[in-house]
Each structure stands twice: as C-alpha cells, then as structure tokens.
Amino acid sequence: MTNSPIPAETARSRSSPRRRFLRHLVAVVAVLGSAIAWGSRAAAQTLPAIPDLPPGAAPPDVAPPTTAPVEVPSAPAIPAVEIHGFASQGFILTTGNDYLTPDTTRGSFQFSETGINFATEFADKVGVGVQAFAQNIGVGGNFNLRADWFYVAYRWRDWLRIRAGRLQIPFGLYNEVNDIDAARAPVLLPQSVYPLQGREFLFAQTGGEVGGFVRMRRGGALDYRIYGGTIFVDPAILIPPGTDLQLQLYVPYVVGGRLFWETPVDGLRVGASILAIRLNVTAFEGGMSASIVNHSVLAMGSAEYAVRNWLITAEYSRWHAAQDSALASSQFSRTSERSYAMLSYRAAPWFEPTVYYALYFPDVSNREGGSAFRQDDVTLSFRFDVGAHWIIKAEGHYMSGTAGLVAPLSVTPPPANPADHWGVFLLKTTGYF
C-alpha cells in the first residue's frame, strides 16, 4: 500500500485564489451578520425589565436593613437561555512550507471558524448547553457544521460537579479554547503544545467528567477534572485530497485528568494534566488494507501568572506514542517533547502584544537529528480590540525546523525538500458576542 503526498496542482486547480477568497468572505460575512443579529436579540433578552423607582425611595416590599426577615419578591433574574457566538476570518502566508492549510506559500484565506452556542441553567444545579461549530482550515475544512460540544451538567457541591456529553478536554491551560480566537491573545497558540493538526484527537471527548473546586483556606485552592469516554474522529481531516485513501477510526477509550493549584499568590497557578488514548485505524487504498493501532499517553505541566496587565505562561509536555502498523512509515514508538514560554502585556484596553518561544522535538532520543527532528517557533503577536465585540490580530512566526509539518499518525509522508528556516505571517479578525 502506498501513500501520496498532497498534489499541489489538484489543490490549486479546484478554484482560483480570488474565487476562494470571495466565497469565504461571503460565507464569513453572512455568518457574522447572523451572529450579530442573534447577539442583539440575546442582549435584549438578557435580563427582565426592572421597574424604575424614584431616587432614594424604598421598593414597596422592602424595608430598610433590619435584623428581621424582609419580604422581597423573588424574580427569575437569570436569563433563560444565553446565546454567544463568534466568526473569524484569517489570512495565512508562509515563506517556505505549506502550513496548517493548503497553498499558504501563495497566501491562503482558508482559515475561518464560526460558532454559536446556547446554554442555560435550572434551579442552580443543572446546566445544559450546545455549540455548533464550522471551520475551513486544512484539507478537511469546508465549513462542515457540527456540534462542537454539548453537555448536561449537575452541580452537587462546588467540589463535585458531574458532566456528560461531548466535552472539551481539559489538557493544559488552553486546550479548551484552541479554536476560540477571542479567548486568547495570539492567533496561533504554541503549536508544539496545542497543534491544530491534532484538534480531532485532542479537542473533545464524548463521555463523562467529574470535577470541582476546593478552597483550602491559606493554602490556596484546587481545581480538578477527571474524565473518560471516546472520541469520534472525522477521517476526512486525515485524508489528503487527490488520493483514494480511506480510513476507519475507532477510539476504544480516552481517559485523563487535570489538577490545578491556585496558589496563595493571587494570579499564580500551577498544574498538571495527563491523557491516555487508544486509537484503532484501518486504512484502505487500491484494494488493500492496513491497520494502525496507536497507544498514546500525554502529560503536561503548566504554570501561569496573571498580575496587573501581565500574563506569563509556561508549559512543558511529553507525549509518548506507540504505534503498530503494517506500514513501515507509520510504525514507531517514541516520546516527543513540547514546551513554550509566553508573555503577554495588556498595554491598553485595545492593544495587547504577545511574544512566545516554543520548542518541539518529535523524538527525544534524536534531538540532534536535523531539522526534521525539531521545530523552534519564535512568535510576535499583536491583538487589537477595536470594539467590545471585534478584534483584529497580526502575527509573525520565525520557524526553524520542519517537525511540525508532519501529519497526525504519519499516514502521509513529510513534505519533500521542505525549507528548514521559514516564516509564517497571519492576519485574523473575529467578531464575537
């Protein structure tokens, strides 16, 4: 069984860049318009009207503060359903290698996300929510609408909350917001630790979770999560266009947990995450089939310090993967190493620059194996909050090494003759409410 790299001509011939850009622009504007319309409606419904009172006058059923109970009318002042959404359009240009999405060396607008969510709570104990999400990034994009997450949650105590559904995986500081542009400073989180290419495997699991928050007087507080379930992976995101490769994927289990200690120093928290997953893959091509069985254990240590206008973050992670396959190129047992340090400064309410340095070694036993066995990423990013619901970001990366170009599961070979030193430039705008 053979595999083919993505034929560049096939990708380019589907439509011209200008037509693609116009198509994406129309789609994003339509979604953004709908989102803002929903937002206006949601805002109007956020709280019930509260009757005005003359200045200084007591409400009819409320007495001045006394030790005796006061009769006050109860009111369902919490909104019935909260609606939030976002729409993003980005542009990505690379100087050397196609990265994250096809044709980035020529510049690509195939970098869009949109989502809308609905959530509500009942009787202070039960919550339900769902988020619809679509994106156009990478070979499997094309705005396929799907339920990003959905849940039913029950809070027994603050230290014991139970959730079930399709739940975002708490791994490290930012895995849960990896595709939510408005919730972070840079366009791209450090790809060594939060790879967009691994989104299908790392973003959400369908199953259950228990977690809670425990305050320990002078010892700070603990925030924990333990979860288990499965992952439904869309094979399309792994299949290069122009090939007749087909994949069947099955995740027997994914289990893990995360523990954060909110230290007594305000804004300083440290934590650890672990995730174990088994993935069974059957690949079909040209009348032949091959199976891939992947066992992976991912561990991460995290530290974050938020004080005044500064946010300092550092994370270190090791992922051990053992993969059995009839495909020689897809058979391995190795441990990768991933880390980054990031510094953000909110210089003004409308401006936040960020700088980070990220490291990625796909095989710790071969750190000096050349550019294919490492990737350094030095990033400078600027976030402009041009309105309460609109942001624009500009970002540049200097990349050294090509390890980050390899597709998940190694089902496709790495690109031929990649540039060892290359740059990535991104522009992105997001509307949200």
Place this chain on the structure above:
Amino acid sequence: MTYRSRIVAITTAFVAGTAIVMSAHAMPSRGSYVVVCNPNSSVTAVNRTFLQDAFLKRVTVWPTGEATRPVDLPPGSPTRRRFTEDVLKRKVDAVRNFWQQRIFAGRDLPPPELGDDDQVIKFVLRVPGAVGYVSAGAALNGAKVLTVK
C-alpha cells in the same frame, strides 16, 4: 544553542519575568465601592477570597447554603474596575477574557451585567442570594451592606 541551554533559557526567562512582575506588584488601594447583598441574607461579612470565588462562580453557595447570584456593572464602569482589581485581583480585561474562555469552552456563564448602580440595587433587592457592588455614594434603598474582611 543546545537543547539543555534552551531549557535553561526558557526557565530563566520565566523565573526572571515572574520575579520582575512580582517586584513591581503593589497592593491596590481599596476603591470607593460598597458590596451589597439581598436584605434577607443572614450573612453580614465575607472574606475577599469568598467574594472572588463567588464572582468567578467557582463557589456557588453562601456559607448559609443559599445559592449565590453575583451581578456585575458594565466593563467600562470605574466602580467595576476598582472592585475587580481589589477583590478579584485582576484587570477587567483579564476577567472578560476569563469569561470568554469559560463561555466558549461550554464551562460556565458570567454574572449578568447591569447598567448602573440603581439596576444593581434593584437586582439585589429582588433576587434571593444576590450579591453585587455599587459606588460608595449610591442609594442603597434597603440593600444589605456586606463587610469584606
């Protein structure tokens, strides 16, 4: 640069950055706000960490067992800025970012934001378990003042 020196450089940068920021950190002075709650509450005083946890919805019940219902002022309000920096120990932008993360991760919903002191007082008077803050000179109309320890 070798692998070991890279790790050392990252660790040093993080520690040094943390030290610099911590050295520049000074306790903000208490602003002119008043923390208020529903007049039927038997709670008369809370410590700052409880209030912090309640407004970040990490704690959802009063020590008496009643559900907490925090309410905020708009992000541009000077009173909210003072309260947030004093009690939550964060900037308003950081708290908004915190809630963006919670909302779009499907984790939680932020406290409702009301337009001004008067709206907060009315909310607190009407909703059992409610807790909010208003500027020091606002008319309380019977809302109970909480002492923050």
